[in-house]
Amino acid sequence: MSELVLAPAVRQLAMLRARAVSVRELAEEHIAQIERLEPQIHAFADFDGERVRVQARAMDAAGEPRGPLHGLPVTVKSSIATAGYRCEIGSLLNKGDVPREDAEVVRRLRAAGALILGTTNCPEFLMAYETENLLHGQTRNPWDLERSPGGSSGGESAAIAAGMSAAGLGSDSGGSVRVPAHFTGICSLKPTPGRVPGRGHCPPCVGPFAILGAIGPMARTIEDVSLMFRVLAGQDAEDPMSPPVPLRTHTLDELRQRRIGLFEDDGFAPVTEETRAAVQSAAQALRQAGFIVEPFRPRTLEQLRKLWNTFFVQCGAMFYEPAIRGKRERLSPVFREFLGFAEAAGPLSATELLNAWAELDVLRAKTLEELRDYPVLLCPAASVPAFRHGERAWMVEGQRVEYLDAWRYTQWFNAMAAPAAIVPVGKSKEGLPIGVQIASRPFDDEVVLGVAAVLDAAFGYRAPALARG
Numbered sequence: 001m002s003e004l005v006l007a008p009a010v011r012q013l014a015m016l017r018a019r020a021v022s023v024r025e026l027a028e029e030h031i032a033q034i035e036r037l038e039p040q041i042h043a044f045a046d047f048d049g050e051r052v053r054v055q056a057r058a059m060d061a062a063g064e065p066r067g068p069l070h071g072l073p074v075t076v077k078s079s080i081a082t083a084g085y086r087c088e089i090g091s092l093l094n095k096g097d098v099p100r101e102d103a104e105v106v107r108r109l110r111a112a113g114a115l116i117l118g119t120t121n122c123p124e125f126l127m128a129y130e131t132e133n134l135l136h137g138q139t140r141n142p143w144d145l146e147r148s149p150g151g152s153s154g155g156e157s158a159a160i161a162a163g164m165s166a167a168g169l170g171s172d173s174g175g176s177v178r179v180p181a182h183f184t185g186i187c188s189l190k191p192t193p194g195r196v197p198g199r200g201h202c203p204p205c206v207g208p209f210a211i212l213g214a215i216g217p218m219a220r221t222i223e224d225v226s227l228m229f230r231v232l233a234g235q236d237a238e239d240p241m242s243p244p245v246p247l248r249t250h251t252l253d254e255l256r257q258r259r260i261g262l263f264e265d266d267g268f269a270p271v272t273e274e275t276r277a278a279v280q281s282a283a284q285a286l287r288q289a290g291f292i293v294e295p296f297r298p299r300t301l302e303q304l305r306k307l308w309n310t311f312f313v314q315c316g317a318m319f320y321e322p323a324i325r326g327k328r329e330r331l332s333p334v335f336r337e338f339l340g341f342a343e344a345a346g347p348l349s350a351t352e353l354l355n356a357w358a359e360l361d362v363l364r365a366k367t368l369e370e371l372r373d374y375p376v377l378l379c380p381a382a383s384v385p386a387f388r389h390g391e392r393a394w395m396v397e398g399q400r401v402e403y404l405d406a407w408r409y410t411q412w413f414n415a416m417a418a419p420a421a422i423v424p425v426g427k428s429k430e431g432l433p434i435g436v437q438i439a440s441r442p443f444d445d446e447v448v449l450g451v452a453a454v455l456d457a458a459f460g461y462r463a464p465a466l467a468r469g
Contacts, residue, residue, distance in 0.1 A: 002029045005163035006463050009072055009224040012166055016071045023071035027056035027115060030073040034117070034164045037466065042139050043149075043159040045078040046086040047118035055115050068231055070113030075168035077156050078119035079126055080215060081200040082106050085116070089202055090124040090133035092330045093323065103200020104236050105169060105215050112231045117165055120155030124335040125203070125320055126171070129179055129407055130389065131155055134332045138389060141184060142464040143432055147386040150180030156218055157184040162467040167219035167228055171201055173212040174312050175382075175410025178437065181218060181422040182381035185433030185462060187225050188218040189421045189449065190413065192442045194243050196229065197236035203319065208311035208357070210241045212414040222423060222456040226449045233445075248446045252290075255450045258440075260286060261296030261374030268302060269405045270397040271383045275434055278426030279380055282436045285458040286378070286451070296374045300367045304415040305408045307363065310348070310356045312414070313404075317342030341404065364416055368441060376451055377439045380409045381422050385432040409437060419445040421452040425459040433462075 015021045031049045076082045079089045081099040088094040124133045131139040131154025141149040142162040149158040153170030157180030170177035172190040181188035193214045198205040205213040217228030236242040262283050264276045283293045383406040392403040413420040420439035438452045
């Protein structure tokens, strides 16, 4: 196995620019890694090595690089429309769906010169923290094949962690780029909704999901994630959720002016001892880099989580009801499980929905007021590291933590429409990765990436043994 496929994307790009490697040669290295590991990991929903070779030959024949990602092998979650590739959202109801047009974010990838390897697996209709469906089966974590790489961007995280892709795109309405990054030891960013255009995501990011949801970059380093963000960000004139916010840069001294609020848990769902240690290690690294890091926990977190549940679970089920009516026998177990959560919560009346929407605006304002003194937050990514396939509850610090509660640490920032990034910092007793989360106020994506870069330099990606062969 070539170490090249595990190198940061920026290094792969530097080698392409220096002509130390051709696009075809780099593509062949990734094809070989995919062919070696895909039978064990099942990260892909659509991959064809010969199609990749055709793209690579055309790029080499073109001569001069045509964009900042020229020749970089990337992947796209199979819920983001990618022309010519299966984008079935993990559902038998969409079997064989191949979009004719790219999502705006994929169009930008291609315009920047990226080499599309394929689309990656996700749970049916994206409504799970485990990637498994009746179309493409179960995606496995390269750190331990008996464990999940998370969801719903689990195929994407597994591919990147294992060196089958240099970087890629996931999407996140409740932790779906962050939990998988935490589980597999890579980096990711859930941007402020609209900073990276969401037009072309399936299902559309509309209604409450225009607040909750965002397409986000995933890669092995924050430098790579930042590169992807810079290439992809910018207003989409046809997307009403895409604001005209220019890219910004912040010096380290400017970042140090923002006090960081630290909390190890939210007082409701405990975290593992190793997770606490990872958060404290991250805090110490930031203090050593000159940041002020002090204990602080917003008081609105539990209310935000409850409203997230209203919109993601209850409204999510309402959105899907027309498409699945009379077809439940064709749905996957993980999606039927999600429907069970929604049914247990009960139907939403129009008045309840209206009141929840208004309450969310009030809570977002209260939280922003609290963040005035601590505009950056450092906290866990989840209660536990990667779980075994099918697990749904865990004993943590003597307390039972249920499935949806374990990921509440990401859900708050979806309800806030705020940016949040994951950086691998620690490891569990079993040697599994543990990420920490950096979050900030809406539209401060570059602040999140700047602080996360400090942590990535201090800790960062380690390759799973499986990836090295």
